[in-house]
Ligand SMILES: Nc1nc2c(c(=O)[nH]1)N[C@H]1C(S)=C(S)[C@@H](COP(=O)(O)OP(=O)(O)OC[C@H]3O[C@@H](n4cnc5c(N)ncnc54)[C@H](O)[C@@H]3O)O[C@H]1N2
């Protein structure tokens with residue numbers, strides 16, 4: 001049999017339909033290697049090829065010097081001779097056999113016939129009390145544990161786990177994660193773990209291969225020893241940019257820590273300390289990478305204003321489509337330019353079929369927008385002619401330039417020229433081009449449904465009486481206004497108190513019916529800050545929690561099991577608004593395909609304190625100085641709870657971290673409310 005000492009080397013290629021797999025990576029001989037990426041990235045294709053389940057994949061698979069597949073030499077070791085253990089999302093235990101019978105089957109498959117300590121495995125994975133039961137009487141988590149033990153009893157040289165937790169509910173998933181985390185080191189079987197869940201990867205893997213679009217975009221090791229708070233240093237290991245953003249996160253993200261929970265047993269927030277927070281740029285990258293596509297739809301041109309174009313448009317025909325008269329006047333054949341008197345011989349108005357001028361000593365009266373009559377090449381405006389009976393006489397001193405006031409056919413654009421690209425927001429000019437080119441219905445981005453959920457026991461509605469300790473909720477209205485004013489018009493509002501079960505109930509329903517949830521409040525470290533725990537319990541995969549910025553540091557973002565997008569913004573009103581404008585809006589805009597203009601740079605009117613560790617967002621009022629430059633006058637709020645002065649500001653500037661002061665005159669990025 002093979003020896004794992006040099007690990008697995010894989011090179012695979014296959015084109016099927018419009019999906020091309022072209023992946024090369026290594027798997028070290030020890031530990032768990034995560035094959036990480038979104039669904040459709042090519043992870044399962046790689047896994048199936050390694051197991052020998054797909055003969056039509058080209059390439060080479062070498063495990064510890066033993067070549068399992070080599071297309072060049074036509075070598076192909078069949079699956080049952082590779083000695084691989086495989087656990088799928090949905091386990092296929094034999095329903096007619098008891099758990100013990102299923103394990104017997106696994107053990108009989110052991111090609112190495114080594115003594116595997118069955119009792120130990122059965123105990124370690126908590127299968128001992130299940131032995132007499134049939135698979136149908138087991139929970140999903142129990143079935144996966146049995147499947148794992150069955151795979152291990154076959155004494156595999158390599159274990160392949162294909163999203164083994166994805167079909168489990170939150171508590172079963174958590175239990176199995178714990179089990180894998182604790183037991184794997186003792187088993188000493190190199191393992192490939194396919195997952196699209198970042199928290200699983202960060203928790204289990206010592207090595208990661210990141211896939212996207214059938215290719216490996218990064219690979220390398222994750223530090224095995226975790227610092228005390230379970231956090232990894234940013235950009236650890238020899239990894240490409242794709243993973244750098246990920247490793248700044250909490251390895252334990254996604255697990256419910258109930259041990260020292262608050263009054264309701266709610267978990268403490270896992271927002272990392274400042275020194276380990278994601279930078280704003282990393283947060284941008286992570287959020288963008290995690291956003292789903294929201295699709296497109298056709299709408300009538302009349303309903304297209306403000307929507308994001310999702311098709312290209314080419315010119316229907318030459319523009320202008322004929323030599324076009326540009327002035328009301330007469331059209332003549334200019335010849336050598338010496339003629340000053342022309343006999344009127346006809347009329348060419350806009351919209352008329354083309355007339356002919358047969359006599360070059362005559363002229364034809366023309367209107368702006370008319371086709372230039374055949375035989376004419378020059379237009380003389382009415383202001384430059386005098387009527388003399390049936391003649392038109394050129395005004396004294398007017399010397400017409402040959403070809404003047406004729407807009408030549410195709411001079412604006414040629415037929416089939418590219419005019420509009422996907423990603424433009426449809427405004428007056430682009431709608432004009434659509435109309436001019438006969439596009440009565442246009443393909444535009446679907447605008448996702450959004451619900452803003454304000455959380456907090458202290459919140460009273462705008463029109464409700466106020467009890468002691470209450471405030472009026474304003475974030476929900478502010479966030480809805482921000483989104484609606486940028487074309488996200490399907491926005492609804494919801495409220496829930498600071499209570500874990502109630503939050504879970506409200507979010508369950510909203511996750512079922514809405515594409516995007518924007519929550520405010522409850523993401524910090526208070527005993528009733530239950531939002532991250534509720535989302536975790538509902539299987540919303542945490543993408544980030546905490547950004548090195550002020551305000552808005554505790555911001556949370558995650559993706560639901562059906563690609564629902566969830567942003568949970570800090571409750572302080574300035575923080576919520578800043579996060580909405582700086583993170584939520586750009587993420588949604590880019591997900592619907594809008595190609596945004598870069599934020600304008602403005603000139604700081606006076607110096608601002610900066611921060612070594614945090615990016616600062618400071619409200620500003622804009623004005624033009626005497627040279628016409630746009631100056632940003634800082635209008636800082638006292639705290640992120642002071643928002644009464646914000647209506648007098650135009651937006652905020654972004655002061656990068658890593659400096660103590662942003663001097664007057666510095667150019668900084670500006671974001672409009
Ligand atoms: N011990 C620590 N406490 C806090 C930290 C920290 O790091 N350690 N971070 C602070 C920061 S920064 C922020 S921002 C807030 C964020 O807290 P939450 O997201 O949990 O928000 P809440 O506690 O629910 O509310 C904060 C504040 O905002 C008011 N609020 C909430 N919702 C609304 C609404 N819809 N309209 C108007 N105002 C709202 C709420 O009444 C609170 O006053 O945490 C700090 N604490």
Ligand code: MOO
Nearest residue numbers: 551552553575640
């Ligand atoms: O970040 Mo908090 O948002 O500073 O108030």
